[in-house]
Amino acid sequence: MNNKVAVRRCGEYDTGKLVGIISEIYKTCNGQDLKNKRVLVKPNILSDNDPEKCISTHPAVIEALVIFLKDQGASVVIGDSPAVHSRGFLPVRSGITDVCERTGSQWIDFSRKSSYINLKSGRIRIASVVNEVDLVISVPKFKNHELVYFTGAIKNTLGLVPGFSKAKQHALHQNRESFSGFLVDLSEAVTPDFFIMDGITGMEGRGPGQGTPVSTGVVIGSSNPLALDIIASTIAGYNPGELPLNRIALSRGKWLKAESEIVYDGPELKTVIKKDFKRIQISGNSNISIKFIKNRLGFLRKLDKRPVFIPSNCTGCRECIKICPQNAISMDHLNPDHVLLTDNKCIRCYCCSEVCKYNAVIIKRKPFGV
């Protein structure tokens, strides 16, 4: 496994400049030969939203990557499965459909053809295109994530799972540790060949769907997902060893056995760290004795952060209802534009907050009421 991670400063979404930066990163990190290869480019499209909202990988990064790949003699297809994935989904607002048209790259709808792979926790469907291309290049976004704190290379692999199968995993892995373990299992089973992270504008605060865009000024690349995630989360100001995805992946030893094995190439790391990046507070959820007490004493569960619905922002679009793996949300029949939470069904996966486009679901500690 190549342990090199390259970081380059970049303050704007200028496609021309990005082609040069991506080319330099790919070569620095000894990316594979691309001549005559068929490549799947996999952005992070949580939902189809304007690029300025910073919810998805910026189209300029995708376009620059495709131009670079084609210059190297590769042919390219682009695809992802958003959180709520209806057949025929096209990422129009996020600008990726335009990139497909401008670069002559086919958009692949992952829900049309998929096949099963076996993980420790059972079978899971993966978009078949993964097995039909020579290389997969994953393009994660630099963002906070309420459940796993920070979303990067390892987390972005989840988008290879089409449709509702993704949300179903939350029902199977009902806490942060278990879900993180599943994400590492999945990423180990299907590891993309290279990763380019869009860290030009990142999302601080209530990521991955409702945080605040903030200039983070970097593009990060590696063929090693864990090495990339450790460097990216360090730049976001986290202690990377505290994040469950990094910790679990390190303990497996597949990509790295210790952080010290990372070969870093870029500006002095402390000069790119965003000290004032608004991070998600790390909870003591991984402490076994606290977890035991919480499980035994139902009322302490109420101290966990949970979804709180803001009726004045809710449009009644039902996206949260569609994604909830526990059927914990329903329409309020007395008020058709509002939804209701059945709190005792909720497993705190925060998918509802991820998909709500209207800031109508916030994640907070609210011990009483709904």
Ligand code: SF4
């Ligand atoms: S809470 Fe958000 S996602 Fe759910 S129905 Fe209201 S606006 Fe739609």
Ligand code: SF4
């Ligand atoms: S209500 Fe929201 S946080 Fe609770 S289980 Fe459903 S999607 Fe997850």
